[in-house]
Amino acid sequence: MAPESPIDSATALRAGQPDYQRFAPKTVDLSNPWLAWAKYLAYRLAEARGWGGTIRFAVNRGLAVVLTGYVEGDLIRHSEVFTPLRALDLPVGHTTTVLEEMGIFEDDSEPSFERWLAARLEGLAPGIRAEVERWTRTLHDGGPRSLPRQPGTVWLYLNRVRPALLEWSDRCDHLREVTRDEVLAYLKTLHGRHRHEQLVALRSLFTWAKRASLIFRNPTSRIKVGQYQYAVLQPLIPEQVNRSVAAATTPAARLVLALAAVHAARVAQIGTLKLDDVDIGNRRMTIAGRVRPLDDLTLKLLLDWLEHRRKRWPNTANLHLLINNQTATKTSRASNHWISAPMRGQTATLERLRVDRHLEEAIIQGPDPLHLAEVFGLDEKTAMYYADSARALLEQAAELQHR
The missing domain is CATH 1.10.443.10 (Intergrase catalytic core)
Structure with a gap:
């Protein structure tokens, strides 16, 4: 008989919710109709997706963990089951796929975009940070007059404006305080491709800010991006x-x-x-x-x-x-x-x-x-x-x- 998980169950569960982390095989109610339904759906998914015997066994055990004591109407959240399933070395993704099929799962895990965005905004002045976050989310999610950009484009744009924003954050609290002279002074430190790419990203940021009435005038207007002269490609040896x-x-x-x-x-x-x-x-x-x-x-x-x-x-x-x-x-x-x-x-x-x-x-x-x-x-x-x-x-x- 497998031992109970040693993890302290009180650290990750909401009051009134089943204690998944105290699961032990002897506590499983095999007559539970929710578990029976889950195993049936797991069998169908295993046949459709080619799950091997090891995965099938692990998924069924994971379902027993999360459905023991389940009450109709409850939602099983990713944040509640991730730790206990991982502690028992059970497949989180496959198990939650079955729960999604049942319509009783809520994915409340933090998207990778949120973690990345928080890291990229670190170090900016509070006002600039809030404004740049709005711009980045508009690029990512789209807005009333704009379509969502590709994730790679959002990543590139924020990464390209970040060095200038960090420099300006030392003396500015908001984007409206950034002057044309400061933009020109920063661009003088750049050359070639780096100047071209950062100016394009800065123009996107300040054009959006002007449209959103966050700045009085666009400090990048009339600054020519110019035609970037690409070097001659060289063949591999x-x-x-x-x-x-x-x-x-x-x-x-x-x-x-x-x-x-x-x-x-x-x-x-x-x-x-x-x-x-x-x-x-x-x-x-x-x-x-x-x-x-x-x-x-x-x-x-x-x-x-x-x-x-x-x-x-x-x-x-x-x-x-x-x-x-x-x-x-x-x-x-x-x-x-x-x-x-x-x-x-x-x-x-x-x-x-x-x-x-x-x-x-x-x-x-x-x-x-x-x-x-x-x-x-x-x-x-x-x-x-x-x-x-x-x-x-x-x-x-x-x-x-x-x-």
Whole structure:
């Protein structure tokens, strides 16, 4: 018989709620109709998502923990069950999935965005902090006259304005106190890409503040962002690529490497690939809505991965092409972090390999932006950037030959 959890139950429970942390197998009421219903739903989810026997057993035990003494009408909250389930080494996510199906679960866990936002606002003057928080939430959630931005855009904008805001917080309490001269003085300390990116973010912040009537005049108005001059892209050297190839030691990592280096697929695009996107018989794959022919190398690596996937997770119901131990029992995609991990620390990262593939195509086929846009689905500006870089590299090579 398993011992009772040693955790002090009084530390995490609301008054009048069941004491989940004092669970012991002898206290379970197997005739509890809520537990019977939960086990039935757990069985259906296990069949649909390919949960193995170990997970099924652990989920059923977790359900017994949280449903013992359950009273109809109560909500079971994430904050109440997380600690006792983890203390018993039971799967929180799978257990709460069943409770969600039952309609008796409330996820009151703090979103990661809230933790990140609080950390990024730390150190700002109180007035500036409150105003910047409103701006960031408008970017994240949208507003009456604006749509929500992508999470990555919100992250970049706040990170870019933070250094200036920290400096101004030493002498200003609100955004309305920041003058044009102070903006210009700060921008003089920046050059090239950093100046360009921070000015764009500051203009977004102060434009919003003016629209929200938080400032009298926009201190960034009439300050030209200017056209940022991008450097000529340089191709990777063979040694850099070889080190990344050597780092790809698993079937999944080798396939990911090929998708980036041969098909110029972004990490997010690789993560969202589904099994239906692969057509082995016709040797083609659909990446981000564009059909790509499968070359011999990619086809071999794809078949190796699918065989490994079948043997490692024979019962998985996850339809994503790439799965791992965490996603094989769910329906969600693998994280960008997991996909990129084997190349982390390498010069030839997945992003560099993707860029190098675009550049290689522009050099071999000629610096034609229309061709690049057609093959890879690039927008006009990006295609022209690759074409210009390829043209510059070809001209440099021609000059060296004539010396």
